[in-house]
Amino acid sequence: MFTTKNNPKIISVRYLRNNETAPVYMASVGGGEIGNHQGNYTDVDVQLNDARASSICFDIDTTGFVLCNQRTKVTNFYDDKQISPTYESELCEKLSSLTGAKHVEIFDHTRRSSNNNIRVRRSIREPASIVHNDYTANSGLTRLKAIYAQRGNDVDALLQKRFAIVNIWRSISGEVRNHPMALCDAQSVLETDLVPVTRQAADRTGELQLAHYNELHQWYYYPKMTANEILVFKTYDSATDGTTRYTLHTSFDEGNSLDRESIETRCFVFY
Numbered sequence: 001m002f003t004t005k006n007n008p009k010i011i012s013v014r015y016l017r018n019n020e021t022a023p024v025y026m027a028s029v030g031g032g033e034i035g036n037h038q039g040n041y042t043d044v045d046v047q048l049n050d051a052r053a054s055s056i057c058f059d060i061d062t063t064g065f066v067l068c069n070q071r072t073k074v075t076n077f078y079d080d081k082q083i084s085p086t087y088e089s090e091l092c093e094k095l096s097s098l099t100g101a102k103h104v105e106i107f108d109h110t111r112r113s114s115n116n117n118i119r120v121r122r123s124i125r126e127p128a129s130i131v132h133n134d135y136t137a138n139s140g141l142t143r144l145k146a147i148y149a150q151r152g153n154d155v156d157a158l159l160q161k162r163f164a165i166v167n168i169w170r171s172i173s174g175e176v177r178n179h180p181m182a183l184c185d186a187q188s189v190l191e192t193d194l195v196p197v198t199r200q201a202a203d204r205t206g207e208l209q210l211a212h213y214n215e216l217h218q219w220y221y222y223p224k225m226t227a228n229e230i231l232v233f234k235t236y237d238s239a240t241d242g243t244t245r246y247t248l249h250t251s252f253d254e255g256n257s258l259d260r261e262s263i264e265t266r267c268f269v270f271y
Contacts, residue, residue, distance in 0.1 A: 008047045011252045013182065013219070014130045016195055016210040017042040025132065025208055027201035030111075031123035037130060039197070044213045048182060048252075051220040056185075058220075060099070060166065064186035064247030065233035067222050070094050070170075077172040077263050078122065083109060091168055091230075091265055098232065099166070101269045107147055108266040111172070114179045115259040127179045127251035127260060131211050133235055134266075135246070136196040139207040140165055140236030144268065162271040165236035173261035176225040177254070183233055184211075184248040188218040194246065211248050221252075235266075 016023055016039060023039025051058060051067065058066045072090055074082045092104040111124040119126060135143065144163065148155050169181055193214045199206040222231065237245040251260075 008049045010045050011048045011182065011219075012043045012045050013250050013252060014041050014043050015213040016040070016131075016197075018212075019195065023195070023197045023210060025130070025197055025199045025210065027199060028125050029202050030125050031120050034126050039210075041130065042213070046217065046219050048219045048221055051222050054220065060164075060232060060234040060247075061243050062187060063220075064244045065183045065220075065231065065249075066098075067225075068094065068098065068230050068232055069228060070230045071228050077111070077170075088265075091267065094230070095166060095168070095232070095267055095269060099164075099269055099271075101271055103270040105268045105270075106265055107143075107268060110264050110266075111262070112264070113259060113261045115261075118259065118261065127262070128249075129251055131184070131248055131250045133194070133209040133211075133246040133248050134167065135165055135236040136207045136209050137245075138196070139199075140238070142206070143236075147268075158270070159238075162237070162239050164234055164238065164269045164271075166232060166234050166267045166269050168265045168267065169231040169233070170229070170263055170265075171225055171227050171260070172263050173259070174227055176260055176262075177258040178256050179251045179253060179260040180221050180223070180225060181231055182219050182221045182250055182252050183231075185218040185220060186244040186247055188214075188216050189246075189248060190214060190216070193217075194248075209246060209248075217248075 018040050021039050026035035028035040074087045088106045095104045113119050145155050193211050194209045197210050199208045233247045
């Protein structure tokens, strides 16, 4: 049984109800309309625990996620010249230290805002509002093959060793007071809860995981995250030895008018 020392809150999160209509996750376009996912969904009230007050030892190989302190030299997260190489160098160093990885390589950045005017002006996307994980057993491998084959790398050699895909999430507009990230302890998720579905984007078709509700699911968040903190969570792992491979997550509305701006960075981690 998973417990915390705090009084948990109740929030509503959106799960996949059933597969009667083939679900498709419709990825939005930066600055465009919010994607209207295909399929049957249901909003479920769940208990949300304060991870800061928990006695659990969080890490990406068991619970699937962990919060880290990480100051940055970046002053403008919309300036790509600061993202690469400054921010990317900082994150690679942090992730190598955290995981013990032999090599870390960043392959994607996604900026998001809960404010429609900012989304349009910045051509960025909205916070994800459905319970999901970014990759499946198939699409994690496909993503690595596509990126490294395009560069001319020896993909077969890369696949001989364990690798993971890890997301790093950060606020870029001060303290997070609305639309924070909620994450489900991977130890409370059954394999049968996860459903691979098509992810349809403007530039490519992929696959991610949605989830059916299970009363065993244990949800956590870190209240009032600051710009000097990063949320690190695993979305794929090639290891099949019992190590956590996926982390269900979503944002949720805390019911106030404050806006959230964030950047999430996806990284290949090679062991």
